[in-house]
Structures are given as structure tokens and as C-alpha cells.
Amino acid sequence: xxSQGVVVLAGGVGASKFLLGxxxxxxxxxxxxxxxxxxxxxxxxxxxxxxxxxxxxxxxGKVSPSRGWGVAxxxxxxxxxxxxxxxxxxxxxxxxxxxxxLWRTHLLEQGLGLAEVTxxxxxxxxxxxxxxxxTESYAPTRVLTDQGDLHLQEYLVREKCRPRVLQVxxxxxxxxxxxxxxxEGLAGACRVVIAxxxxxxxxGPILAVPGMKDLLRDSGLPVTAVSPLVGGRALKGPAAxxxxxxxHPASALGVARMLQGVAGQFVIDTQDKALKKDIEGLxxxxxxxxxxxxxxxxxxxxxxxxxGPW
Amino acid sequence: xxSQGVVVLAGGVGASKFLLGxxxxxxxxxxxxxxxxxxxxxxxxxxxxxxxxxxxxxxxGKVSPSRGWGVAxxxxxxxxxxxxxxxxxxxxxxxxxxxxxLWRTHLLEQGLGLAEVTxxxxxxxxxxxxxxxxTESYAPTRVLTDQGDLHLQEYLVREKCRPRVLQVxxxxxxxxxxxxxxxEGLAGACRVVIAxxxxxxxxGPILAVPGMKDLLRDSGLPVTAVSPLVGGRALKGPAAxxxxxxxHPASALGVARMLQGVAGQFVIDTQDKALKKDIEGLxxxxxxxxxxxxxxxxxxxxxxxxxGPW
Numbered sequence: 001x002x003s004q005g006v007v008v009l010a011g012g013v014g015a016s017k018f019l020l021g022x023x024x025x026x027x028x029x030x031x032x033x034x035x036x037x038x039x040x041x042x043x044x045x046x047x048x049x050x051x052x053x054x055x056x057x058x059x060x061g062k063v064s065p066s067r068g069w070g071v072a073x074x075x076x077x078x079x080x081x082x083x084x085x086x087x088x089x090x091x092x093x094x095x096x097x098x099x100x101x102l103w104r105t106h107l108l109e110q111g112l113g114l115a116e117v118t119x120x121x122x123x124x125x126x127x128x129x130x131x132x133x134x135t136e137s138y139a140p141t142r143v144l145t146d147q148g149d150l151h152l153q154e155y156l157v158r159e160k161c162r163p164r165v166l167q168v169x170x171x172x173x174x175x176x177x178x179x180x181x182x183x184e185g186l187a188g189a190c191r192v193v194i195a196x197x198x199x200x201x202x203x204g205p206i207l208a209v210p211g212m213k214d215l216l217r218d219s220g221l222p223v224t225a226v227s228p229l230v231g232g233r234a235l236k237g238p239a240a241x242x243x244x245x246x247x248h249p250a251s252a253l254g255v256a257r258m259l260q261g262v263a264g265q266f267v268i269d270t271q272d273k274a275l276k277k278d279i280e281g282l283x284x285x286x287x288x289x290x291x292x293x294x295x296x297x298x299x300x301x302x303x304x305x306x307x308g309p310w
Numbered sequence: 311x312x313s314q315g316v317v318v319l320a321g322g323v324g325a326s327k328f329l330l331g332x333x334x335x336x337x338x339x340x341x342x343x344x345x346x347x348x349x350x351x352x353x354x355x356x357x358x359x360x361x362x363x364x365x366x367x368x369x370x371g372k373v374s375p376s377r378g379w380g381v382a383x384x385x386x387x388x389x390x391x392x393x394x395x396x397x398x399x400x401x402x403x404x405x406x407x408x409x410x411x412l413w414r415t416h417l418l419e420q421g422l423g424l425a426e427v428t429x430x431x432x433x434x435x436x437x438x439x440x441x442x443x444x445t446e447s448y449a450p451t452r453v454l455t456d457q458g459d460l461h462l463q464e465y466l467v468r469e470k471c472r473p474r475v476l477q478v479x480x481x482x483x484x485x486x487x488x489x490x491x492x493x494e495g496l497a498g499a500c501r502v503v504i505a506x507x508x509x510x511x512x513x514g515p516i517l518a519v520p521g522m523k524d525l526l527r528d529s530g531l532p533v534t535a536v537s538p539l540v541g542g543r544a545l546k547g548p549a550a551x552x553x554x555x556x557x558h559p560a561s562a563l564g565v566a567r568m569l570q571g572v573a574g575q576f577v578i579d580t581q582d583k584a585l586k587k588d589i590e591g592l593x594x595x596x597x598x599x600x601x602x603x604x605x606x607x608x609x610x611x612x613x614x615x616x617x618g619p620w
Binding site: 044045046079082085109 | 397408409419
């Protein structure tokens with residue numbers, strides 16, 4: 001691989017949209033995606049990897065356009081029966097989506113690593129980029145709230161983000177190891193991109209994998225982050241609410257502070273241009289552009305802005 | 311329980327039809343069903359119990375009327391995706407049916423026994439009879455054929471019963487133990503019924519569980535079998551072909567010979583009345599009646615014939 005690849009740290013929906021655009025700016029084969037698995041959880045013994053699957057389904061053109069996750073047109077007969085049996089079914093798992101979890105769980109039980117399993121699933125749907133889980137370990141993100149200590153998905157989906165967040169932690173992450181393939185991806189890359197994803201529950205877990213920050217720093221590559229917050233609001237998900245409750249500014253500035261020391265370049269939305277000076281004060285180069293990816297042209301333009309020149 | 315219960319050894323489709331009739335003749339609560347699990351197998355790590363599920367779905371009024379197994383109106387989206395991933399998908403598993411297998415596998419992995427899991431599934435769908443697996447062990451029936459040694463389901467479904475059968479064996483059955491609940495069922499029973507099911511692959515495995523034949527004999531109860539063969543043909547499945555290839559008469563007489571020493575009473579179809587003398591020669595009482603269960607009235611009449619007087 002020539003040094004024209006890009007390594008992208010990715011959460012779910014926002015990151016997937018960004019990756020669609022990036023794949024129009026550089027060949028998808030040159031993109032190595034490091035996917036968050038801190039949002040993984042288990043239902044009826046099945047290993048669910050929501051962010052990895054959102055990336056896969058989106059890049060495969062199979063994602064539900066209305067939800068942004070899950071499979072387009074998927075129905076829920078299997079889940080309804082599971083519910084009749086007494087399974088906890090607050091997490092929506094469609095019939096086809098369940099096949100992914102069943103197959104992944106089966107391969108993991110046969111002894112394959114999550115990286116190989118993820119690659120096989122991606123290959124099935126024709127993904128041209130390389131999708132790596134941040135780690136092969138199960139290291140679920142926990143959210144300590146005023147209503148107890150919750151698995152991230154319990155907080156997000158079951159409780160609909162209503163409890164007040166007191167702390168976010170990445171359980172077992174200190175024992176986790178980076179998934180194989182990342183050093184090779186970095187060796188062929190000219191840039192690392194932190195996709196527009198929640199800094200606490202999508203990017204935070206990836207950066208918490210032991211050695212991850214050092215590896216990025218030691219690569220000597222420019223690290224470019226895209227703010228997931230626009231005008232103080234997240235386009236999707238609870239990023240603003242969570243930042244606020246944890247005492248951070250619920251804005252691009254708050255995100256920039258969390259990525260200080262990791263990202264040297266930061267892309268913010270035109271709505272946030274007033275924050276440019278403050279973010280530059282953190283030692284980052286700042287680019288102001290439209291970051292709201294409403295259509296394909298927006299996605300491509302954002303990817304072009306990220307890729308430079310800087 | 312008063313001594314008016316019935317214990318029924320049951321395979322799949324034929325047995326389920328018989329049980330529908332029996333439940334109109336005596337209260338379903340008084341029926342203890344010992345279901346064959348020799349046809350169990352595993353797909354993607356899921357434990358499938360086809361005969362148990364056929365009984366459950368039939369008694370629950372949820373069985374597909376056209377197939378006689380599986381769930382009415384069930385669709386196959388999940389299986390189609392599993393197939394895309396490379397799973398072996400020659401066994402038809404519908405979306406709702408898969409929920410049963412997922413839930414069963416999950417409960418088994420949590421440490422519950424198959425008897426308890428089967429009872430929970432049956433309870434979910436309102437079954438009033440008690441459904442027991444013949445054993446909690448995994449003891450799959452193997453079919454040695456001219457095309458190799460096959461799992462029963464490989465022979466039945468994947469190979470569509472085409473290979474010539476050389477031997478049928480019940481793997482691991484000698485280490486299996488009767489599932490709990492059967493002695494209690496027998497204690498409250500006035501009769502044991504061997505439902506009209508394939509003697510080699512439905513009833514044979516049940517009788518091969520160590521202690522099963524002794525338990526039936528020691529109970530002192532009349533054991534009444536219904537021939538699954540009518541006019542030398544099975545109404546469903548490969549019983550006639552298998553019996554013939556193994557050198558047995560492909561008729562009610564062949565079935566009676568296999569059950570000699572176990573069943574003292576035998577119900578054959580009017581089409582087979584010429585066999586009455588020969589079967590009586592085996593030391594069995596024989597009743598001749600219509601055994602073809604085309605509609606509800608047939609099912610009830612057959613159950614009444616079985617229940618006597620003899």
C-alpha cells in the first residue's frame with residue numbers, strides 16, 4: 001500500500017455517513033476503519049456489535065435509511081417471539097440483523113477472533129474498506145447515572161438517555177489489546193481521521209485501548225477530528241446532554257478539549273466559527289466548513305475538507 | 311393425579327395429530343408426552359429439537375398446516391441472511407421458529423436442563439399437557455447409508471431420504487438418562503401409548519434410552535401402539551423405505567415386530583386387516599380401525615379406539 005491510505009476512528013451513524021463521502025474522495029480500499037466496540041452487548045447469548053454493523057450495513061448500502069442503523073426493510077417476527085418467551089427485547093433486532101449476530105456468535109464460539117469475524121461479515125456484503133474492531137475483547141462502556149450503573153445500551157436504548165450521567169467508564173478496557181491490522185493500516189496511511197462521533201461513547205472507548213494513543217502519536221501522522229456537535233447540538237444521539245452533565249462545554253469546544261493531545265487538526269461547522277479562536281488556543285489547526293451531511297454532495301465535501309490541504 | 315393419565319411416546323407430525331385427538335378424549339392435563347429428541351441437531355450453535363417443537367406448535371395451534379411442522383406463516387429472512395454468510399441452510403428455519411431455538415439455546419447455556427427449557431417453551435404457548443424430552447442429553451440418531459454416515463437430519467432433509475439405509479444407530483444414547491418427570495407421569499397413568507410415529511427414528515430412540523423399556527414393563531400398564539404404516543406406506547416420512555432397506559416388512563407387521571415385547575396392544579388400519587392374524591401371532595391384541603387422521607373427527611375416533619375398551 002502506498003502512503004495514501006487513511007485510518008478512520010469510527011462510531012456508528014455519523015461516522016458511517018462520513019465514510020460514504022470519504023470513499024468517494026479516495027479509493028475505499030485505502031481506508032482502514034477502526035470501529036468502536038465499546039457499545040457491544042449481549043442478548044440471549046448473541047454478541048451484538050452495533051457500531052460495527054452500522055458501518056457495515058451503511059457501506060454495503062443495506063442500512064435502514066430512516067433509522068440510520070439496522071437493515072432496510074427488516075422485520076421483527078423473531079424478536080416478537082423472543083419477547084413472548086420472556087427475553088429482554090428493548091433492543092430492536094430485525095430478522096436479518098439477527099442473522100449477523102447469530103453468525104458472529106457462532107464463529108466466535110468456534111474460536112475465531114472478532115477481527116476475522118468482522119472481516120468475513122464485511123466481505124459478505126462487498127465492503128472494499130478494511131473494518132477493524134478497536135479490540136477483540138468484550139469491553140463494554142458503562143454509564144453511571146442517578147438511576148444506577150447501566151450498560152451503555154441500557155442507558156441509550158432502554159432508558160432513552162433520560163437518567164443524569166455521572167460518569168462514563170470503559171469496563172475491562174485496560175486488559176484489552178488492539179485488534180490486529182491497525183499497525184499495518186497506519187503504516188500505509190497519510191492521515192488519521194476521527195470521524196464525527198460521540199467523543200464519550202464512540203471515540204473515547206477506541207482511544208482507551210491500551211497503546212492506542214501512543215500508536216497514533218508515534219505514527220507521526222496528522223490526526224484530523226470532525227466535530228460531532230454543531231451549534232451546541234448533536235445531529236444524532238446524546239453527546240450534548242452527556243457532555244453537559246459531565247461538566248464539559250456542550251459544543252465543538254468541549255469535544256476539542258477531549259481530543260487535545262490526540263488530534264492536531266479540527267473541523268468545525270460554519271455555525272460554530274465563533275469557537276475557532278478558542279479551539280486554536282488548544283494548539284489545534286481549525287478548519288471551518290459545512291459539516292452537516294444532508295446529502296451525498298455534503299458527505300464528499302466534508303471528506304475533501306478533512307483530507308486537506310491544511 | 312388419579313390413575314387416569316396417559317403417557318404417550320411421540321415423534322413429530324403423526325404423533326402431534328394423534329395428541330390433538332387424545333386431548334379431546336381425556337383432559338390434556340392428564341397427558342404426559344415423551345418426545346423424541348434423537349432428531350435434535352445443531353445449526354450455527356443453536357440446539358434444534360424438531361419433534362419437540364412440532365408437538366408444541368401443533369398443540370398450541372401454531373403449526374404450519376401445509377408443512378405439518380414449523381410455524382404457520384413463518385418467513386425466512388433470517389435464514390436467507392445466514393445463507394449469505396455461508397451457514398449451511400438446507401434445514402428450513404423460519405424467523406419465529408428461530409426464536410424458539412435461540413431461546414432454548416440461551417437457557418441451556420445458562421445451565422437449565424432441556425426438560426425445564428421444554429416445559430417453559432410449552433408453557434409460553436399454553437400447552438396443557440406435560441411435554442418431556444426423552445432425555446436431556448444430546449443423543450443424535452445416525453443413519454449409515456451407501457453414501458456415508460449421516461446425521462438423521464442430513465439423511466431426511468439434506469439428502470431427501472435418497473441414500474440407501476444400511477443401519478440406524480442412536481449415538482451416545484447409552485450414556486443418556488431418562489428425563490425427569492417420566493416416573494411421575496407413569497405413576498398417574500392408566501395406559502402408555504406409542505403414537506403413530508416412525509419406529510426406527512422416532513420411537514426407537516425413545517425406547518433406546520437406558521431403563522426406558524424396563525420402566526414401561528415394570529409399570530404394569532397396558533402399552534398400546536398405533537401403526538404409522540397404512541397399506542404398506544407411511545402417511546408422512548420414509549418409514550416404509552427405511553424398513554424395507556433394513557430387511558423388515560414395510561408394513562404394520564414390520565412395525566409390530568419391532569415393538570414386540572414393548573407393546574401388548576396394536577392398532578392397525580382397516581386397509582391392513584389381513585395382517586391381524588400375523589400380528590396376533592406375535593402375542594399382541596390387535597384392533598382394526600381407521601387410523602388415517604384426515605380431520606378432527608378421525609383424530610378423536612382414533613384416540614377413542616386406542617383408549618379402549620380392549
